[in-house]
Amino acid sequence: MLDSSQRGVWSLTERGRTTTLTYRQAHEIFRCWVAIFPVSRERWSGGQAKASSSPQARL
Structure with a gap:
């Protein structure tokens, strides 16, 4: 969509x-997408969450 x-x-x-x-x-x-994004973000960052990858950090 x-x-x-x-x-x-x-x-x-x-x-x-x-x-x-x-x-x-x-x-x-x-x-559903709220649940998917943290998982994909963690995989992308190699299991280490980066502050700059959070939506709040971009505001």
Whole structure:
């Protein structure tokens, strides 16, 4: 439903444009990605979390 083919740019795919989600469905998708990102970040950093890789560090 989302495309990120260009770094830093997110856009809806055709499926994303035509899909209707309830609040509960959207929230469940969000929760799944929240669970996935820390795991992938840890794998990327070799098991050592880096302060600069956290979303808060970029604010």
